[in-house]
């Protein structure tokens with residue numbers, strides 16, 4: 001591993017309090033692998049993605065159409081899938097150092113049903129905003145990874161600023177970021193995330209909780 005990556009890994013694991021507070025779910029490695037390999041994970045994600053699309057469709061046409069509609073997406077385990085890397089590197093159950101190493105490889109594949117929501121929204125002129133707990137320090141790698149995974153075209157990317165230091169919960173940062181989006185005149189129709197902390201705190205008409213059997217972030 002390059003020195004730069006080690007520095008970033010340490011940054012990720014330590015300097016971001018919510019990531020430092022991330023913990024395993026208690027599920028065994030075998031249990032996690034079975035959940036993915038059985039297709040249960042994909043089915044659960046697709047079910048939520050389909051619901052989000054149906055709501056976006058409803059709010060982007062006819063009399064109920066929102067004027068400046070927006071979609072909010074979390075990144076890790078919502079838009080990008082770190083499971084293949086964690087599986088390959090024996091990072092299951094959740095281990096922070098392995099996980100951080102996977103993130104900074106910037107090679108995570110898209111979570112297909114969510115990529116489909118992303119494209120569905122763009123086609124309907126719904127402004128997409130990624131709001132992630134990843135630190136601002138890895139903006140470029142994150143943009144590269146999103147592009148390679150198929151998240152192309154126009155969107156905003158909000159990463160965690162270094163100033164967001166003292167909070168163990170992601171809720172103040174993430175809900176604050178959504179509030180900023182709405183202050184710009186957007187109406188957030190849907191918000192997709194794999195953690196309750198992606199979704200709590202308001203500023204979205206609908207929230208869609210995706211499964212995460214690997215870790216929990218407060």
Ligand SMILES: [Mg+2]
Pocket residue numbers: 074075076077078193194195
């Ligand atoms: Mg996530």
